[in-house]
Amino acid sequence: MRNARGRLTAELRSAREPTPEQLQRFAAFLTRTYQRKTPLHWEKDETLRTGFRLQVGSDIYDWTLDGRIRQFTDYLRQLQPGEEDLLPLMRQAAEDWSLSVTPEEIGQVLSVDSEIAVVGGLEHAQYGEILLFEGGVKGMVQDLRRNELRCILFGDGEDIVAGGMVRRTHKTAGMPVGDAYLGRVVDALGIPVDGKGVIHPDAYRPIEAPAPGILDRQPVNTPLETGLLAIDSMFPIGRGQRELIIGDRQTGKTAIAIDAILNQKGKDVMCIYVAIGQKTSSVAQLAGNLARRGAMDYTCIISAPAGASAALQYIAPYAGCALAEFFMYQGQDVLIVYDDLSKHAIAYRCISLLLERSPGREAYPGDVFYLHSRLLERAAHLSDGRGGGSMTALPIVETQAGDVSAYIPTNIISITDGQIFLENELFFSGQRPAVNVGLSVSRVGGDAQTRAMKSAAGAIRLELAQYREMEVFTQFSSDLDEATRRQLAYGQGLMRLLRQKQYAPFSQHRQVILLLSALNHVMQDVPLERLEEFRDGLLSCVEEQAPDLCRRIDVTGLLPEGDREELLNLARRFLASGGQGG
Numbered sequence: 414m415r416n417a418r419g420r421l422t423a424e425l426r427s428a429r430e431p432t433p434e435q436l437q438r439f440a441a442f443l444t445r446t447y448q449r450k451t452p453l454h455w456e457k458d459e460t461l462r463t464g465f466r467l468q469v470g471s472d473i474y475d476w477t478l479d480g481r482i483r484q485f486t487d488y489l490r491q492l493q494p495g496e497e498d499l500l501p502l503m504r505q506a507a508e509d510w511s512l513s514v515t516p517e518e519i520g521q522v523l524s525v526d527s528e529i530a531v532v533g534g535l536e537h538a539q540y541g542e543i544l545l546f547e548g549g550v551k552g553m554v555q556d557l558r559r560n561e562l563r564c565i566l567f568g569d570g571e572d573i574v575a576g577g578m579v580r581r582t583h584k585t586a587g588m589p590v591g592d593a594y595l596g597r598v599v600d601a602l603g604i605p606v607d608g609k610g611v612i613h614p615d616a617y618r619p620i621e622a623p624a625p626g627i628l629d630r631q632p633v634n635t636p637l638e639t640g641l642l643a644i645d646s647m648f649p650i651g652r653g654q655r656e657l658i659i660g661d662r663q664t665g666k667t668a669i670a671i672d673a674i675l676n677q678k679g680k681d682v683m684c685i686y687v688a689i690g691q692k693t694s695s696v697a698q699l700a701g702n703l704a705r706r707g708a709m710d711y712t713c714i715i716s717a718p719a720g721a722s723a724a725l726q727y728i729a730p731y732a733g734c735a736l737a738e739f740f741m742y743q744g745q746d747v748l749i750v751y752d753d754l755s756k757h758a759i760a761y762r763c764i765s766l767l768l769e770r771s772p773g774r775e776a777y778p779g780d781v782f783y784l785h786s787r788l789l790e791r792a793a794h795l796s797d798g799r800g801g802g803s804m805t806a807l808p809i810v811e812t813q814a815g816d817v818s819a820y821i822p823t824n825i826i827s828i829t830d831g832q833i834f835l836e837n838e839l840f841f842s843g844q845r846p847a848v849n850v851g852l853s854v855s856r857v858g859g860d861a862q863t864r865a866m867k868s869a870a871g872a873i874r875l876e877l878a879q880y881r882e883m884e885v886f887t888q889f890s891s892d893l894d895e896a897t898r899r900q901l902a903y904g905q906g907l908m909r910l911l912r913q914k915q916y917a918p919f920s921q922h923r924q925v926i927l928l929l930s931a932l933n934h935v936m937q938d939v940p941l942e943r944l945e946e947f948r949d950g951l952l953s954c955v956e957e958q959a960p961d962l963c964r965r966i967d968v969t970g971l972l973p974e975g976d977r978e979e980l981l982n983l984a985r986r987f988l989a990s991g992g993q994g995g
Contacts, residue, residue, distance in 0.1 A: 423451050423469045426458040431465070439467065472516035520579040522546070523561060525570055528722050529767045532579050533561045541621060545580045548572040551602075552579075553586050553724065556768050563768055565724035567602060588732040590739035591615030595683065598700050598714040601729040606716060607700070618739055620731035624790035631796045633830075634860045636970075637748065637805050640676030640918020641669060643848045643911040646870040646928055647877075648833055651861030652746055652803040653794025657825055659810045659817065660835030665846050666809045668915045669833065670750040671699065673807065675708050676918035677748060683740045684712040685749040687733035689726050690756030693718045706916065723767075726760035734791055737804045741793075744800035749792075753809035754785060758821045775820045782824045789828050817852070831855040845912055850877045863970030866921065868977070869928040873907065876932070880904025899937070906936055909944045922963040925972060926955050930984040939988075954987045955980065 423443055425431065431439070436453065443451040451469065458466070464477035475483070520534035530552055532544065544552045544564055550573060552564035566573070589603040591614040598607040605612050633651035650656045650673075658666045674684045688696045696716045703709045713736060717729035730751045737747040751757070758781055765778040773779045785808075792806035808829065810822050815837060817826065826832055831854045840847035859867050883900060887893060893901075910931050913919070919927070927948060930936055939947045956963055962976055 421447065421449075421451055421470055423453045423467060425453060425455045426461060426466045426468070427455070427464065428457070428459050428461050430457070431455060435465075439465075443469065469516070473519045474516055475519075518581045520544075520581075522573060522575050522577040522579060524575055525566075525573045527767055528566050528570065528724055528764070529563055530566055530570065530573060530579075531561055531563050535562060535579065535581060538562055538581055539585075541585045543582045543584050543586055545582055546573050547577045547579075553728070555764070556770075565727070565764055565768075566722065567724050567728075568722075585619045585621065586728060586731075587617050587619045588735040589614030589616075590618050590736050594713045594736060595711055596709045596713070598696070598716055600721070601715060601717045601725040601732045603732065616739065618735040620728055620735045621787075622735065622738065622791065624787070625793045625795060625799070629796055629799050630793050631801075632860070633794050633857050635794070635803070636861050636863055636866070637673075637682070637746075638676055638921060639669065639673040640920070641672055641846055641913055642919055642924050642927060643846055643913070644669070644833060645862075645866060645921075645924055647850065647874045648831060648848075648853050648855040649857065649859070649861040649866070650805065650807075650855065651794070651857045652805050653792060654831070654855075654857050654861065655789050655792045655806040655808065655829040656855060657808050657810060657829040657832035658835070659812060659822060659826075659832050660847070661812050661815060661837050664835040664837060664840045665915075666811070666835060667699075667752055669835075669846055670752060670807050670809065671702070672915060672918045673748065674703065674712060674750070675706055675916060677711065678706075678708060682711070682746045682748055683737075684708070685715065685733045685737050685747065686712060687715045687717075687730050687749065687751050689717050689729050689751070689753060690719050690760065691716070691752070693720065702916070723760040723763040726757065727764055730754070730757055730788055734788060734804075738791065741795065741802035741804045742800060744802045746802060747804045749804060749806050751788075751806065751808040753811055754825060755809075755811040755821055758784065777820060781821070782828075785825055786828050789825075830857055843912070844908060845915070848911075850874060850881070863921065865925050865966050865970050865972035866928075868972045869925040869932070871928070871932050873928065873932060877904065877907055880907065903934070903937055905941060906939065906944060907931055909941050910936070910948065912945075920967060921970070922956075922966040923952055925966055926952060926963075926980060926984070929977065929980055933981055933984075935981070935984045935988055951984060951987050955983050958983060 425439060440453055443453065447469065461477045464480065466477050466480065467474040518535055518537060520532045523531045523533045530546070538544065538554055540554055540557055542554045544554065546552060550566060550568040550570060552566045554562050554564045556563035593612045593614065597605055597609060597612060599605050603614070633653045635652045637650050637652045638645050639650060644650070658669055660666050674686065677684055696714065696718060700709065700714055703712055715729055715733045717726040733749055737749045740747045758777060761781060761784055762777050766772060770778045789806055789808060792804045794803040795801055808825060810825050812819065812822055817834070834849045834852040835847045836849040839849065855861070880901070883897070884904065887897065887901065910927060930951065936944065936947065959979060962979060965976065966972060
């Protein structure tokens with residue numbers, strides 16, 4: 414505290430008046446600590462029961478019973494006890510622990526409204542620092558002003574009242590990380606919500622971290638296959654890439670991300686799925702689907718459901734990114750899905766309006782672009798000197814009536830390395846995944862394809878573009894020549910071939926077989942209603958008769974001319990046999 418002249422003063426509070434000897438020891442402590450003589454005033458406070466609380470400026474030394482218990486509890490938390498050695502550890506902690514003489518900085522709640530608390534008295538608090546309120550509720554500083562600061566609350570703020578105490582933790586918001594998080598469902602603070610017990614982390618990473626610099630990266634040239642024929646053949650994704658999945662509600666955006674996760678089984682790729690603003694039942698169903706297919710062994714789900722506070726929804730993708738960075742900087746490959754950043758932007762808009770920040774376009778604050786750029790820029794393929802790990806990001810954005818020119822979609826399109834656009838019309842016509850070939854793009858392109866896939870895919874995108882153009886011009890024509898009819902039938906066959914059931918990703922050799930056969934017109938005369946049956950039979954036939962060739966494609970990613978001719982001959986023989994084998 415400071416008096417009217419600005420001089421530093423000390424205030425001592427206790428239930429009983431201190432003795433002259435105690436006052437003398439406090440005066441000596443103040444002189445020794447602050448290197449000057451500091452006036453000391455005592456004030457009676459019957460709420461403290463036992464002990465003393467000394468306040469010097471914004472520094473508080475809490476030697477009351479509650480303060481001692483809190484210090485001992487914090488000391489125990491730092492030890493991170495295991496599951497079976499708790500009692501010996503507590504006994505040892507009681508013997509080793511000593512009362513701290515390090516000052517605490519304690520503030521006071523000035524007001525609390527909805528999910529925002531206004532705090533005074535914390536002169537040295539920093540932006541992004543975690544504050545601890547009475548009752549154990551945590552908050553994060555989001556706004557610094559001259560005599561007060563404002564923070565967002567991570568828990569239920571009903572127990573927080575004006576006049577309550579607030580403590581600094583001297584920690585920025587972070588996420589506990591470690592291998593133990595694989596196979597678990599946790600909230601945005603890293604607390605498990607799946608009922609499978611406590612998680613013991615290996616480390617603690619801040620949720621906000623700078624993106625790797627240019628010299629710490631290497632080119633994106635290693636494929637990360639999704640198992641979806643329409644994507645891997647035309648819009649390949651590389652490890653370290655940021656590929657946006659965009660489309661209207663209920664067009665299969667999440668299905669693409671889940672199939673991509675399923676396709677990483679056995680490929681030593683860790684997967685993180687961040688669910689923002691979804692129903693808790695939907696997240697539980699998704700976790701069950703992944704578990705039944707053996708994908709939860711290498712996957713962690715971070716859930717900030719619709720019922721969670723805007724603050725938790727705001728930090729959820731950053732928490733997922735921190736966990737992904739833990740694996741990436743260990744030299745491992747990571748796939749992270751943000752589902753979806755539209756709801757993330759809405760949560761941030763809600764927080765910003767409560768913090769009285771100026772609204773801009775569509776009521777979003779002016780820094781909403783920075784909100785997503787500092788998240789997505791952390792995806793990278795690290796250089797060999799940094800371990801060679803990678804983080805591949807698949808952000809999902811929901812559009813309204815296919816409007817990709819809205820504020821949030823255009824922002825994220827400009828940040829990412831391409832987008833997969835899902836179209837309503839295609840989805841309702843039965844084309845799944847409903848990828849619009851004309852509006853979708855991967856700016857990494859063929860660099861993220863194996864030679865086998867690049868050779869087999871050929872000009873499929875051009876062929877489909879020609880088909881769509883011809884389809885538009887001929888839809889009102891009844892008199893078509895034979896060449897045009899065959900061209901239309903060929904395009905319809907390609908579109909039907911790209912249809913794929915959910916939870917059934919294709920391995921690389923299967924994609925190569927199908928693309929090679931289709932683009933070399935082996936399937937030209939197969940009726941559309943029999944195409945799926947023919948496809949399944951062809952794959953089984955080739956895998957049975959040429960298992961070494963299939964294995965070679967998966968392992969090497971190459972398709973030499975001899976293997977190419979062998980595959981085509983097998984496909985033609987299968988066609989000649991009536992599509993029944995042999």
